[in-house]
Amino acid sequence: KNAYYKTDSNYTQLETLPNIDINIKCGNSLISRFSLEADLRVALNRNNCSVETYRNAVQTYRNAENREQKRAMNKLIDNIKSNFKTTLGLSDPNKTKLRQLEGEVYNLQNQTLLLEESEDEKKIRGQRINQLNNEINKLKVEIEEIENGKIYENAFEWRFEFPEVLNDDGVFVGFDVVIGNPPYIRAEELGDLKIYLKNKFSTFVTAGDIFYYFYELSYSILVNQGKFCFINNTYDKTTAGKTLRDFVIKNFTIEKYLDMTSVVVFDEATTYPIIFMASKSDNINESFDFLKVNKTIYNDKKNIFNAEYFSRISHQSLLADVWHFRNDFEHELLSRLNQNKRIIDIFGKCYRGILTGLNEAFIINQEISNDQELKPVFDGKDIKKWFTPSTSKWMIIFASKSTQLNFGKLTEEDALQKMKKQYANIFNHLLNFQKKAKKRYDKGEYWWELRNCTYYHLFPQPKIIFPNLQNSNKFCFDESGTYLNAPAVFLPISVKEKYLLGILNSQVIWYFLRNICVVRSGGYIEVKPQYFEQIPIPKISHCDQDILTQLVDQILNAKKSDPNADTTTLETEIDQMVYQLYNLTAEEIEIIESSSG
Template identity: 50%
Template sequence: MCLLNGIPLKIKESSLLQEENITKKLYADYSKFREAIYNNLVKNNPETDKLLLFKKTQKLLDRFLFILFAEDRLLLPPNSISEIVKQWTTLKEDLDEYIPLYDRFKKYFGYMNTGYKGKKYDIYAYNGGLFAPDEILDNISIDDEIIYKHTLILSQYDYETDVDVNILGHIFEHSLGEIENVQAEIKGEKIDSQKTKRKKDGIFYTPKYITKYIVENTVGKLCSEKRAELDIIDEEYVKGRKNRKKEIISALDEKLTRYRDWLLNLTILDPACGSGAFLNQALDYLITEHRKIDDLRTQLLGGGLVLSDITTDILEKNIYGVDLNEESVEIAKLSLWLRTAQKGRKLNKLNNNIKCGNSLIDDPEVAGEKAFNWYKEFPNIFREKKKKVWHVTTATHNSRYSQRMFDNHVVRGEAEWFDTEDAIIITETVKEIAISDKLNILEYNICGDHMHILLVCEEEELTKIVGKIKSVTAKIRNRKRGYTETRGHAPLSDADTCDTPRTTRGHAPLSAREAPLSAGEAPLSAEEAPLSAGEAPLSGNSTPLSLVSPRTEKERGNTQRQVWTQKFGKTEVMDQEYLANAIKYIRDNRIKHELPEITEIINLKKEFLCTLNHAFRQEYKGGFDVVIGNPPYVRAELLGFCRDYLASKYVVFNPSGDLFSYFYEQSFKLLNATGLFGFISNTFDKTTAGVSIREYLQREVQILKYIDFTEVQIFEGATTYPVIIIARNQKLTSQSFEYIKIPKSSQSSVIDIEFHDVVPVNQSLMHKENWSFKSNNAVDLIEKLKQNKTIRDVYGKCYYGVKTALNEAFIIPKSFDVGEHVKPIYEGKELEKWVAHESVQQLIIFESKWTKKNYGYEITENEAIEKLQKEYPNLINQILLFEEQAKKRYDKGDFYWELRNCAYYDLFEKPKIVFPNLQNSNKFAYDESGAYINAPAVILPTNDRFLTAVLNSKLVWYFLTNLCVVRNGGYIEVKPQYFEQIPVPDLSEEFKRKLSILTNDIISKTTEKQKVQIKFNKLLSSKYPALKETKKLENWYRLGFIEFKKELSKQKVAFSLSDESEWIAYFEEQTRSYKFIISSIANLEREIDHLVYEMYGLTDDEIKIVEGSV
């Protein structure tokens, strides 16, 4: 069986390679056709706007592509295009009846729109807008040879077997750069290759295996949940109808009907739909699901398989997309048409479902004509809330006594009474709920035995909102006061509220001009007795994380301390006078009951009360069931035109945040209360700019899956660090989600995500500062390490290396004697583990202000150069080679030959630990050579050699990989702010002594290793001066002699027999020596690791966690 491992994946990869080759060839032909048509249109139609002609070129090609696909899929007569060309040739050459070839195609386009019945063939009216009359396309002229040549070329492809509809997405992606070139040329603008539309709009075509995975885990998950809810079990349908009761058959059939009805009401959105990759995948999934229903029904009822025709319903009811790019919207429509077109059936009109607009901005002042109001554009998805003002009152347990309680001889227990501390705790909790759930509270107060809330919401929301407030405040108050934790309240039904007259027992009635007292202050009925332990607590999807109790119902038992009555009073406020009275009544309620005002509560109310205008702002309910997609990746510096708008509208706003982060928040706003979300985007788990989106997701949604692709490349031609996030639009209810890491070794055209290990990660234990995806035990280990002091605590700051802003001018090969203005320097890529080899570069350094300090503060640039050329001719002449670039530097001193101001140059010349910012394994070296370091490499000034051993241990690497941002190829970015968080325990002198000895030994061995390596390389270069150093030759010790000889032969180097004999002996001797040193270093590193584990007090299980991860 093991021989078969990976075969399906290899087949997929082979298929993808073939598809890629066809895509490239087809796109090349398509691109030439488009270019030829556009140039011809411009020539033949000079009076028409060029931009408009360009857009019409795109539409014309869409028409041709549809016909090409349709004729090969038998939706149209076979070879329609070549037949049109053939007929035109016959008319022109044999019958002397010339008409332009484009006119023949226009006639055919008309058939596609209206239909045609002929003697030889019929054409059905497929139009869904694509072939509708178009004033421009109907009146332009195109040269015959353009149409003739290119239509025949494109006709040669097999659009049934070789060309998949998905190819349109690839074609569109390839088109973007060319489209922008043409548009810029039209406007007379220059093209910046760094700001092409593909880069600026952040558009990357998503591979099919990614769209499939996301659709299966969102749309598919909802379908699975619905089938489980309806109890649809396939095996029950396989049994058929024979020997089964009619009622059972009817019930099983009814389940399928209900499931299909549910499917047809499922709404799926891609808010950045591009060319429609996700929408097509969702369409495929839904079609398959309907086919399963047909199959189950056939198995149940017997007879032949009858396939329902539901593609029209799916396109019109289930699939929605929006994109900023007009061309992509048209491609998305075209791909959906091609996937669903059937012979003899009109194309769906997709304008109501697939729209062009700015998904993030609804203000025309910012987005112009692309401003997009979701609620107006999709009124079938969203409905405006019908809000009312409610005066709600709820009383404390046992504070009221009802007639029914009296009649039933219920013994009244001790009433709950809130003191000042209780009142503050409850108000703080109400504030948290109000902010978290965006409640519209106009006024609020709490007295000894009751609470007033003036709330604006829909009537159907009221019971749930009040139920949650009562339940959560009870839990928090009891927990903080040390009482037995309350079980809260079951979700209240409408029967659990009291609509009451404007009077209350125990208090003087209000006049008609006064606001009503809620029935919460009225006597309670028997139904208001404490809840029994068997009743369910409020689940409340939006309970804040900090408020969720981990205790189970069984643990709580019957010992709960009840806080509130079960029921609450509600009165609708009907007019302005009534509202004003209600506000005043609630605000003054403590005074009315002769209770002192509480300053803390007055201040807390300011944080969550809102104005009437805010409360009655337009709010909508509803939303999509699923939002999926690949949002554009656009860096913050390109968002300047809308930065203020984004800051005002999105809580995830960050000045450095990428555009995709706003798509996250917008998507959850567009989802319904429990909808599913699936995105592939750039990672943000550890970036500084990602803190706001991390905080938002952790607080607002339930993450279900997190797929980490940061070590592999998903999008061709783009360096990205992608992740897939699957989430549900509800507050945290389940603690853990599935984390899957795709390692670099899995790089492939198709990556089998399910093949990789799943790590359960506790969402509640992640920190907004950075996300670490570890098991609970691993998280506990990190927390244990963090109990120690940090590098920053013990050693102070670390520092970036020198920033020249023009390395080619200031960093040169080793040429001069070291002195005041010449220093040895390492670049980050030269730094090795333990100790760096001898520096081969030098830094020319004239410190900021040095010129004026030494030559006088009035000296001019020319005068200074004259002096420098006398005193330091070689140095200044080197810089003068780059004079223009040096002058343009932002970071420089008073003169362009000076470096930027730096207060710690002296620290480079002292003992220090140095390290590159990008590392794929520990690379910390001890340096006392006085060498400088080039940024972004970092130094830590210290005399403690033993610290180098700690930093190069497996444990510290484990800690860093949990903290640092991951970059391409599995590298982590060890920035100063991360390095300074490394924990350092208090060490005994004995530990320091042992580590110092090991550090000295390993530095000595590393230096010895470097000498062997350098000696061999020098001999090789001296024997063969013309030899170019390749990666393999540089790492000669990893080769066998045969491979070493082969590498030399590539550069025409051949040994004589006598030379070869000597080289074999020498090569093998040096290889043995090198490998022996490497083995010695590995043994010393193992000793260090064990000492470090002991130093930090790790258990055997904790050591296994570290060893298993590095």
Template identity: 40%
Template sequence: MQTEDVLHRLPDQLIYGLTKDERFFNVALELGITWINRILFLKLLEGQLITYHQGNKEYRFLNTETINDFDELFKLFHKVLAVNLGERSEAIKTQYSRIPYLNSSLFEISELEDQTIKINSLDNSGHLELIGTTILKYIKKKATSLPTLNYLFQFLDAYDFASEGAEDVQEDNKTIINASVLGKVFEKINGYKDGSIFTPAFITMYMCKASIRLAVVEKFNDAKKWKIKQFDELYNKIDDKKEANEIINSLKICDPAVGSGHFLVSALNEIIAIKSELGILMDKNGKTLRDIKAEVIDDELYVYDIETFDQIKYQVPSTKTITTRYNFGGDTFDINKKTNSEKQRVFETLFHEKQTIIENCLFGVDINPNSVKICRLRLWIELLKNAYYKAETNFTELETLPNIDINIKCGNSLLSRFALDADLSKALKSIKYDVKAYRGFVNAYKNEKSREVKRGLQKIIDTIKTDFRTEIGNNDPKQIKLSKLSGDLYNLLKQGKLFELDSKQKKLQKEKQTKLEAEITKLSKEIEEIKSNAIYKNAFEWRFEFPEVLNNNGEFEGFDVIIGNPPYIRHEEIKHLKPQLEKDFTVFNSSADILTYFFELGNKILKPKGSLSFIVSNKFFKVSYGDNLRSYLIQNTLLQQIIEFDKVNVFDEATVKVAIVQFKKEKLSKTFTYLDVLAMPKNLETIVNEEGKEYEQALFNNGQWIFQSESLWKIYHKINEHGTALSGWDLKISRGLLTGFNEAFLLDEETKNRLIKEDENSEKIIKRLIRGREVEKYQANFQNTYLIFIPKGYTIKRNLPKDNINYVSEPTPRYGNMEIDTAWDWLKDNYPAVAKHLRPFKASAEKRQDKGDYWWELRACDYYDDFEKPKLIWKRIGSKLRFSYDESGTYTLDSTCIATGKHLKYLVGVLNSKLIENELNRFAPKTGTGDLIISVQALSPLQIPIPTPEQETKMNELVDKIIAQKQQGEGSKANEAKIDKMVYQLYHITPEEQKLIEEK
């Protein structure tokens, strides 16, 4: 790519990165994923063909004997797979006679390939080194590298792409590659940067089953005017199987951050299993598959004979008819049928059921174009698994795959120019197609095999959407107001031409004209800014992108199910989106992770009574940035399930603690099921049913989401009622300082004394220091550790003459510039002992990030002065809660936090009490090992009663006594018990409630 300098051919280079290197990398990644998609699809096809033909190895084609270079691979992609059987050249037909035509979409030259390079541009002479852990160990004994294409084919051959489960006989005990494994591979390749994490199979399987079955109940209730509540109630009520299929096929399920498509694949399998369970899985002639059961096991669709439990496996039916003679009641009769004909019927049914569901029920959006491609591929693979040879071709051609790409779209789900209730009525009157026609073009596209016709349909669809954009824009309030102002200006100027105006009238007209022109200019600028706003570049228009969720009047109706695993992206990484997110979302908080906005989006695009199920970080349950979201969910949805994995790592790739949150779009307050999963479950559904607890949604109307008994809830509400959040106190909470190199800057008692003895000036820049492990209740256990304290700016400022305007008598952080040698000479002259001590650490200290202007200085920090003040000190992360009071000017390391401000002695007493210890244990976030994280965010929402003068005096006296007792080595339990009792009284906690807290 660099040789041909292909970047200049891209119409918009910025979407691939800001720098040239970024662009080359991202273009290469997208091309690589496109090519790997095709190769993996073909590898699965190859395995399928071999299985279908009873292990016939002549159906192998992905090897260097057949594809010996990238030119041949290009031919396979674009002259074989992209071309219908009848249109292939004679040479191609001969060379690739066993390769079927399935769908050209995956193998058409992409827009990016057209703009940059195609696979035949790759160098055939390139080699790849065999890594130490390679699966190709038998080759590594003979060679250290292989030609690229040979390496790829050998690597793929080391896995089994033909088996569907462990019960299959696997050649050479190869690892099975199924669709789920492929999904995980793709998520790892593609999700490294956009926050997506592969969701384990047991999670997607459970979420799909719980949410889709609920949606199916709602669909039947709506269509049949029933009032059933549980899925099981459907069994005995269905009397029209065709109608039941139509009702289920009307489901609309969407993943707004679709990633590799794992949730949509799970949803596809679940819907097939639902139809099988309800006994309505029927072939094209309306005959039920009576002796066949389809069931989801380990997130894979398992189809088996209900008598033998044998999995149904397809083999090409024989063209010969076999006659079987039967005797019944003394009569003899013959039945003629082809071998494997029942399996043929099953696979035809499964293929077309999957096709119907994919085309009508499954929708996805993702900001990453590579994810979109991968999702489409995975859905094609699901269809490929049930591909069958067509009887009308004498079982020589496979059924072709539909164009499912139109249901999986690329865009930023969270950003839209147009509101869901934007008026389409005028747009529908002014364009020549209505919603029915729009929907018809989309449906026609899905099954069109001609490339030219497909392009024509896509052009019509794009034109309709462009017309919608234009007409909605014209009906925007700002645009209407601009038109009115322009009309007013025209009439004003016209009036001046029709009638002679006197000087007073002319002056008045001029003033009106000036005002109108200013308003028009201002409004025109605002409209233009909105149109040209780069933030909308990838905006996704839910209002009209999916005609399947519009009614015939063009009104947005919404989806039945929203499901997924929203991306894990911290708020620091979405700064550019925050202004627009604040305008569009009521749950906005400047510190909120991006996943919070997906809840409100999901609720907006749901139908009334539709279901949403997300697996997300559970941090928003308790932290302050989740306040708006928690309030929104309680007030606008009907919670159904919250399944928390606080003590289990669900994701291999991330230690984030997660929860499944499921709700209905309904403004009701009832009970919901909660479960805290303590160990990785074998069957999540069983555990939820057996161990889940019911909670009243109304209890969660204010504050954090804490799941506990009713008695503890009363205590929690008392704490909220009588306390004031620490964020509202006159406190400044900061983190301890970071040296970046403790070995150089921390001193023991002996070294401190030696440096002061060598140069008494050293004492000015040596400070007492406390580390996290030395923090105890009420008073820290000082271990004679000291800090060389030379903050950023100290060297420069202290080196300036007193008459310089930048001179200050005390060191404070400051940016500046001074030659290194001159600065070092100054340090040696003024602090020779410290300079001598630091000199051996120069090389390491220079490499650290946390330094000031020079390597001997600490990093910039605007609260160094706070360490000199009276303060609270506590350990940031630990298994025990301990708060110390300090007024000795001791500094602390970053393993601690400090707080300065008012009421400090009172606060150290309250914070060390049993009640507050219980509170922090209850809601403070925890590490993977269970240690508490007492950060600024954890303490800010803590509710502490503001004391009366009498209460504060009493508390301060007790704290002083405890500190004195600790200094003298005496016991302080009696006074600490008095503080516990006093704190209980501050919150009006009863003796019974005290007992409950202390037992807990």
């Protein structure tokens, strides 16, 4: 449609729309042949054209009254853009170098000499010509690969497409506003584009998300104090996101940050994004509005515009390695919690489950033999809060170098024959996966062996187990000797230390973990060992340990009898006791309990 009915005419008069199709551009905006800093004045002078002429052509196109005028302006605009590309192409550094090398060869081949050359001089001149010709051939190939390369098929030239953002000398001034929803493409899917991105963008990291580069591009094309707003995946605590966090703090002043990782924004996609709004400025002395959008807020979208739900966060608080969005009161609360000893200092380190490298081969759903190499195993998704019923899965564990210990040093074929004879049922299964098992990185000396693990002996001991992804506390006590599949984690403890389970499943610890762990899809947090080991544990008297242990035992007994048993009253009692152990105030308890909404 090219017209609409005007409201003030009671929808009886038409108003013609401008030809805005010229504003719709298509291309890969991350890829450009020509720098934003390249001098356009040469191109303008050579073609007897000015930026004003270009702007006027675009404006005339928008307001063209007929198809002929529109076509004429479109032809003029295409000619101007084509001339820009041709002229700027001549100033390409590679082409400039090529012309210099070709000129040097011409001079060497056609030089006039007053005295006849000696044989040695002819030889040296010939060698130099050959050397230059080799350089020329290499450079021609490089230029041809660049110009014909698929990577430039949809290259986007910002200055050619938007004359409105150039000054009268053709210098790129920039846009006032950039708004975007960058594509969701995993780093491993970028292919050859990664080489280009690595050379062009300072925010490049091998495991980085493609939206990192749109942030940097937006900075490049914005005017000073220009506004920037994106919706994209969170990067506040990820290792790969460190380069982008540093770039943002250095170059942008954040104005609003909406964390929507705990709600489903797009039904058709499994992304859980943030909305990030900032200006091109490096004023880190300001504070900004932050909103953690939970389901209650999101159910009534008007809440997102209600200032009462927002917290003011200082830019200065984001100067650490990871970003924590806390107001002063929350910052003080976490500081007080961290005054206690860490769990690793009291109970020792935790351990990751076993990494098979090929779960379909080494984890099975039936007990196919009585061999001791077959162990009951939990996946992270099997683990329940407090107590997990018996498993119906088994892991095949041939430890690294165990074959050699049993049979001595043998060729793989000889070792395989002996293993097939001794473990017939297991190998009837494993042989179906021989090719895949050989290709995996995580393996032992032979393809049926698992990678080296120094703590197999800890799995049969009493332990606290937990999945690495959690949307609420899911710490469980296990004394059944069940093994764990990575990336689930466990902490060996003695039975008398069972009270620790009550603390870990409390609201205090859930609040703490949500503040330090990386958030994944659906509001899940990734409780990696390095985060778990930071958990602060208060001093607990023997009397309080006994009380907590009794409460934990009551919950475990209830869950053993009925996995769906309602233990809310007992859990609330534990929460209240844990608040006292950490000496929390009523205000601090309110912060913790309200944050779980």
